[in-house]
Amino acid sequence: MEFTFIQNIAKQVWILLISDSTSKLLSLVGTVVSIYVGYTVRDIKKGALFKLRAPDLCDALKNHSTQINNLLHDCDKNLDQIRTEVSLSIEVLKNLRSKISGQAKATVKESIKKLEKFLKKGTSNTSRDMVREAYTELxxxxxxxxxEIDDRRVLP
Known part of the structure; x- marks a missing residue:
C-alpha cells in the first residue's frame, strides 16, 4: 500500500516537473540564479584584487607624487621628467579605478581627466602652477x- 502511494506521488511530481509551464518557470529561475552567481563572483574577485593590489598601487602613486614634488623645485628643467611621472601616475590610477567603487572611484576618474588634460597642454604651455595642480590631484x-583601503580593513 505505501509503495503504491509513494509511486503515485512520484508520478504526479514527475508530471508536474515535465509540464510546459513548470519547465519555463524553472528555466527562468535558473537564469536568475546564474546571473546572481556571476555578479557575486565578480564582486568577490574585485574585492580580492583590491585587497591584494591596492596597497602597492597606492604606494606607487605616492612615490610618483613625491617624485613630481621633488622635480617641481626646478620645474622648467625637469618638465619632461614631470610629464613622465604624470603619465605613469595616470596608468596607476586607471588600474586602481577598476578595483574601487563609490566616492573613491569618482575621485580617481576626475583626477585621471585632469591629469590627461595636463598632458595635452604640451611642454611649452605648462607652468609651475599647473604642475602644482597635477601634484595636488595625485x-x-x-x-x-x-x-578606501582603511574602510575595507575595518569592514569585512
Missing part, C-alpha cells in the same frame, strides 16, 4: 584610495 587621489 595627493587627493592617494588620500581617497587610502581611505
Amino acid at each position: 595627493l587627493v587621489s592617494h588620500r581617497s584610495v587610502t581611505n
